[in-house]
Amino acid sequence: MKILVATEKPFAAAAVNGIREIVEGAGHELALLEKYTEKEQLLEAVADADALIVRSDKVTADVVAAAKNLKIVVRAGAGYDNLDLPSCTERGIVAMNTPGQNSNAVAELALGLMIYMARNQFNPGTGAELLGKKMGIQGFGNIGQLVAKKAQALGMEVVIFAAQRSEKHEGWNTVATLEELYSTCNYVSVNIPAKPETKGMLGYDLLSKMPKGGCLINTARKEIVDEAGLDQVLAERPDLKYATDIAPAAYAELKEKYGKQIFATPKKQGAETAEANMNAGLAAANQIVGYFATGCTKFQVNK
Numbered sequence: 001m002k003i004l005v006a007t008e009k010p011f012a013a014a015a016v017n018g019i020r021e022i023v024e025g026a027g028h029e030l031a032l033l034e035k036y037t038e039k040e041q042l043l044e045a046v047a048d049a050d051a052l053i054v055r056s057d058k059v060t061a062d063v064v065a066a067a068k069n070l071k072i073v074v075r076a077g078a079g080y081d082n083l084d085l086p087s088c089t090e091r092g093i094v095a096m097n098t099p100g101q102n103s104n105a106v107a108e109l110a111l112g113l114m115i116y117m118a119r120n121q122f123n124p125g126t127g128a129e130l131l132g133k134k135m136g137i138q139g140f141g142n143i144g145q146l147v148a149k150k151a152q153a154l155g156m157e158v159v160i161f162a163a164q165r166s167e168k169h170e171g172w173n174t175v176a177t178l179e180e181l182y183s184t185c186n187y188v189s190v191n192i193p194a195k196p197e198t199k200g201m202l203g204y205d206l207l208s209k210m211p212k213g214g215c216l217i218n219t220a221r222k223e224i225v226d227e228a229g230l231d232q233v234l235a236e237r238p239d240l241k242y243a244t245d246i247a248p249a250a251y252a253e254l255k256e257k258y259g260k261q262i263f264a265t266p267k268k269q270g271a272e273t274a275e276a277n278m279n280a281g282l283a284a285a286n287q288i289v290g291y292f293a294t295g296c297t298k299f300q301v302n303k
């Protein structure tokens with residue numbers, strides 16, 4: 001089988017080597033399309049691929065249509081909003097993610113962003129400490145749980161949003177509404193997937209409830225934040241801050257208007273560690289090899 005790794009933002013070389021070992025060791029062929037700039041390149045590369053590994057690369061309906069032999073696509077990472085699942089399902093293509101494999105890298109970045117914002121973005125001037133501050137967690141999956149533990153280790157008071165408590169919330173303080181989370185926490189880390197029901201859910205109403213000096217940390221997806229609402233709240237509340245790993249569509253304009261109130265990494269950094277590249281890349285390769293060998297669909301997201 002031909003297994004294509006198509007990554008606009010490539011894996012580290014060591015991870016690619018690891019993927020190659022798994023793929024070729026199982027008797028398959030590896031093809032690489034890295035740092036591509038045009039969709040045409042992806043359409044061409046997928047034409048004869050039996051399996052596809054991507055990161056945030058968009059596997060849209062036309063990509064699926066061009067991939068005539070495709071049997072499985074694995075998003076090496078957690079969020080699979082970049083995969084057109086209905087198109088995959090229609091063609092009987094198995095779509096998977098690799099949950100948990102890059103969670104620690106993302107959680108560490110969330111903490112890094114928080115420290116960066118608390119310390120005046122490393123500019124001269126007086127910052128603030130995190131010790132004793134209240135940290136809210138919206139989204140208590142693999143990443144949210146790690147952010148919570150790390151924030152607790154910094155001496156923060158951690159509160160989890162949980163509409164309903166379950167086993168995973170044992171030992172944690174929870175609040176049942178987002179209103180309570182946002183109105184009581186100095187920092188909120190958002191760790192939820194982009195879905196129709198989460199798109200634009202964080203806007204003026206919630207953000208304006210944050211206490212003085214509040215800061216939202218978004219290492220999830222830009223679509224979750226309603227940009228018009230963000231613009232309005234940053235204008236009305238010069239004390240509020242927004243740090244994100246995924247620049248808003250109008251970042252340049254927002255940066256111009258609000259300066260140090262807003263910060264976005266130049267390119268999504270969350271999973272950009274040697275460890276996360278290795279974990280997610282190798283997991284993706286193993287899942288494909290396993291699927292071809294035994295039909296295992298453990299991480300299928302379009303069942």
Ligand code: 3PG
Nearest residue numbers: 055056077078079268271
């Ligand atoms: C994920 O959903 O796993 C992260 O957002 C990582 O995305 P990336 O692979 O594009 O860095």
